[in-house]
Amino acid sequence: MHDDLSHIELSDLLDMLSRYTDRYMKMLSEGATKEEFEQCRETIIDIQTEIQARHNRNENSAAD
DSSP states (O other), X not given: OOOOOTTSOXXXXXHHHXXXXXXXXXXXXXXXXXXXXXXXHHHHHHHHHHHHHHHHHHHHHHHO
């Protein structure tokens, strides 16, 4: 994915994370190609990274 997720609302990111996690779990039970698994996994990681970055920025702002 590696798209810029910074413009997406946090609530939408959480919804996306939920959907992609659900998709990944279905792939595990129903099967998918290696490419599909990898793409879904990378998207999940990208979303998690954006959420964590925002959390860290908010913590740093609160500490100032």
